[in-house]
Amino acid sequence: MKRLSLILTGLLLSLPAWAADAIGGEVAKRSLNMHAIVMFFIFVAATLFITYWAAKRTRSAKDFYAAGGGITGFQNGLAIAGDYMSAASFLGISALVYGSGYDGLIYSIGFLVGWPLITFLVAERLRNLGKYTFADVASYRLQQGPVRSFAAVGTLVTVALYLIAQMVGAGKLIQLLFGMDYSSAVVMVGILMVLYVMFGGMLATTWVQIIKAVLLLSGATFMAFMVLKISGFSLENMFSKAIELHPKGAAIMSPGGLVSNPIDAISLGIGLMFGTAGLPHILMRFFTVSDAKEARKSVFFATGFIGYFYILTFIIGFGAIMLVLNQPQYTDAKGLIGGANMAAIHLANAVGGDLFLGFISAVAFATILAVVSGLTLSGASAVSHDLYASVWRHGRTTEADEIRVSKIATVFLGIVAILLGIAFEKQNIAYMVGLAFSIAASANFPVLFLSMFWKGLTTRGAVLGGLIGLITAVTLIVLGPTVWVDVLKNKEAIFAYKNPALFSMTAAFFFTWLFSIMDNSESANKERAAFLPQFIRSMTGVGAEGVNSKH
Amino acid sequence: MTSPTIERIQNNPKFAALIETKRVFSWTLSIIMLAIYCGFILIIGFKKELFGTPLGPDTVITWGIPVGVGVILSAFVLTGIYVRRANTEFDQLTREVVEEAQQ
Numbered sequence: 001m002k003r004l005s006l007i008l009t010g011l012l013l014s015l016p017a018w019a020a021d022a023i024g025g026e027v028a029k030r031s032l033n034m035h036a037i038v039m040f041f042i043f044v045a046a047t048l049f050i051t052y053w054a055a056k057r058t059r060s061a062k063d064f065y066a067a068g069g070g071i072t073g074f075q076n077g078l079a080i081a082g083d084y085m086s087a088a089s090f091l092g093i094s095a096l097v098y099g100s101g102y103d104g105l106i107y108s109i110g111f112l113v114g115w116p117l118i119t120f121l122v123a124e125r126l127r128n129l130g131k132y133t134f135a136d137v138a139s140y141r142l143q144q145g146p147v148r149s150f151a152a153v154g155t156l157v158t159v160a161l162y163l164i165a166q167m168v169g170a171g172k173l174i175q176l177l178f179g180m181d182y183s184s185a186v187v188m189v190g191i192l193m194v195l196y197v198m199f200g201g202m203l204a205t206t207w208v209q210i211i212k213a214v215l216l217l218s219g220a221t222f223m224a225f226m227v228l229k230i231s232g233f234s235l236e237n238m239f240s241k242a243i244e245l246h247p248k249g250a251a252i253m254s255p256g257g258l259v260s261n262p263i264d265a266i267s268l269g270i271g272l273m274f275g276t277a278g279l280p281h282i283l284m285r286f287f288t289v290s291d292a293k294e295a296r297k298s299v300f301f302a303t304g305f306i307g308y309f310y311i312l313t314f315i316i317g318f319g320a321i322m323l324v325l326n327q328p329q330y331t332d333a334k335g336l337i338g339g340a341n342m343a344a345i346h347l348a349n350a351v352g353g354d355l356f357l358g359f360i361s362a363v364a365f366a367t368i369l370a371v372v373s374g375l376t377l378s379g380a381s382a383v384s385h386d387l388y389a390s391v392w393r394h395g396r397t398t399e400a401d402e403i404r405v406s407k408i409a410t411v412f413l414g415i416v417a418i419l420l421g422i423a424f425e426k427q428n429i430a431y432m433v434g435l436a437f438s439i440a441a442s443a444n445f446p447v448l449f450l451s452m453f454w455k456g457l458t459t460r461g462a463v464l465g466g467l468i469g470l471i472t473a474v475t476l477i478v479l480g481p482t483v484w485v486d487v488l489k490n491k492e493a494i495f496a497y498k499n500p501a502l503f504s505m506t507a508a509f510f511f512t513w514l515f516s517i518m519d520n521s522e523s524a525n526k527e528r529a530a531f532l533p534q535f536i537r538s539m540t541g542v543g544a545e546g547v548n549s550k551h
Numbered sequence: 552m553t554s555p556t557i558e559r560i561q562n563n564p565k566f567a568a569l570i571e572t573k574r575v576f577s578w579t580l581s582i583i584m585l586a587i588y589c590g591f592i593l594i595i596g597f598k599k600e601l602f603g604t605p606l607g608p609d610t611v612i613t614w615g616i617p618v619g620v621g622v623i624l625s626a627f628v629l630t631g632i633y634v635r636r637a638n639t640e641f642d643q644l645t646r647e648v649v650e651e652a653q654q
Contacts, residue, residue: 106591293638311620
C-alpha cells in the first residue's frame, strides 16, 4: 500500500510529458535487449537522415525556428500530440490503470481537457500575432526589453526543469530497457538532441516528433487490439477477467484514492490545463503552420490523437492486469519485474513476443529523444531570438547571426542538460515537472493570455505580475508536501497542497491586473492604445507573419 | 499594415458583429468544457459511489467508464464543432471584412 501511494504521489506530479518518475527510484539494470537496440538504431539512423534532409532546407531564421511555416495542420497535430504522448504518459498511465484501474482514466482526462480551451481561446490569436516564440506575442505592444527578458526567463526555467526530468528519465529508462549504463545513455540522448536541433532546426524536430507519434500510436493500437482479441472482443469479458485477477477486485472499476482532496484535484487540473497553454515548446508549434485555419486544425487533430491514445492506454492497463499480473515470467515477490511502470512493456512481450517488446522499448526511448529536442529548440530560441536579437542587439542583427547564436545556445543547453542529468541521477526529482507545469501556468500563461485579451495590460503589470506568479509557484512547491516533506524530510508541510497552480496562477492574474491599473505612465497609455490594432490583427490575421506573403 | 486598413476594419459593422458572434461562441464552448470537467471531478471528489455503480444487473461495467470516455469524446467533439464553424463561416466573414478594408 505504501508503495502504491508512493507511486501515486510521484505520478500526480510527474506525468506530464516525461518519464523520470515513471521509473522513479532504484532500477535494476537489465541484460542487453538486442531487438530493442537494433530497432532503436534504425530509428536513430532514420532521424539522422531526416536531419540531414532538413538541414539542406533550413537556411533562414524562419526555417530554423518555425520550419518555414510550411507544416500542415494534420502534421502539426501529430507533432503536438507527440509532445504530449511521452514515455510517462504511456508507461505511467498504463501502470496507474494496472495498479488501480479507473483512477488512470481520471488522470488522462485531466491532461486532455486543456486542449479544447486552447482551441477556442488562444490558438488562432497566437498564430496571428506570433512569429517564432511566445514572447513575440506577449511583447507585441509592450516594451521589448523587459517583457522579452521576463518571457525568456520563464521559458528557460520551464525548459530547464523539464529537461532535467527528461534526462534523468531517459537514463533510467534506457538502463532498464536496454541494459545500458546510465551516464552513457544520458550523454547519447544529449548528443542526439543537439544534432537534431542544431542542424535540422524546427523541421527536423517536428518530423522526429511526427515519426515517433505514428510509431507510438501504431504500437499502442496493436497492443489494445490484441488485448481485445484475447478477450473475444468483449469489454465485459476483459473487465470481468481483470476484476477476478486483481487483488482489489471490483474496486478497480470505480474511482479510488486519487482524488480524495477536491481542492488539490482542481488545482492539479488548473495546472495541467493552463500549464499546457504556457509551455514554450508547445506554443512554438503554433508558428510552424501557415495560418490561423491550419493552427485550429492542428489542435483539433492533436485533441483527437491524444484522446484516442488515452483510451488505448486504459485498455492496455486492463490488458496488463489480465495477461501480466501473477504471471511468473513478468512478476516476482515484489511485484512487476523492473518496477511498477513496466506493465505496458511486459504486456508488449505477452501479446507480441520478443520482437514487439523490442519495438515498444525502442519507441519509448524515441519518445524521450523527440521531447527533449523540442525543449532544447524552444530554450535555444529564447536565448537567440528573445535575449540576443531583441534585448541585447535591439533587433539590429542579421538572420545568419541570430541562427549562429541559437546553434551555440543549442550546444550549450545540450552540455548543461547532460551535466545536470548526471548530477541529478540519485536525486528525488518528482517535483520538477510539477514545478515546470506550475510555472508555465503561473508565469507564462497569465502574461500571454492578458496580452491577448486585456487592453489594460502594461509592461510593468506583465513583468511584475509574471514574476510574482513564478516566485509564488516555486515557493509553494518548496513549502508543499512534495519538496518540504518528500525531499527535505520535514514532518509536516507548511503549505498543505501538492499543486500550487490554483493559488499561484490567481496571484499572478491579480498582481498583473493591480500593477497594470496603477501604471499611469505615458508609455502605459501608449500600450493601451496599441491594443486595438493588435486585436484586429489577432482576429483577422491582417499583417500576420507569413500570411500575406501567400496571397 | 497601414492604419487606414485597421481603421476601416474597426468601423465595419460586419467586423463588430463577427467578433461578437465569435466571442459568444468560443466562451460558450469553453464554459461547457469546463463545466463537464469540473462536474466530473466534483462527482469523484464528493460522490464517487455514483461512478462505481454497475450499469445493470448482469454487467461489471460501471457508470464511470462510459462517463469518463464520454468526457474524452466531448473534448474532441467540441473542438471539432468549433474548428468547423471557425474555418468556414468565421474565416469567410473575416476574408470579406479584410477585402472590403483593402479596397
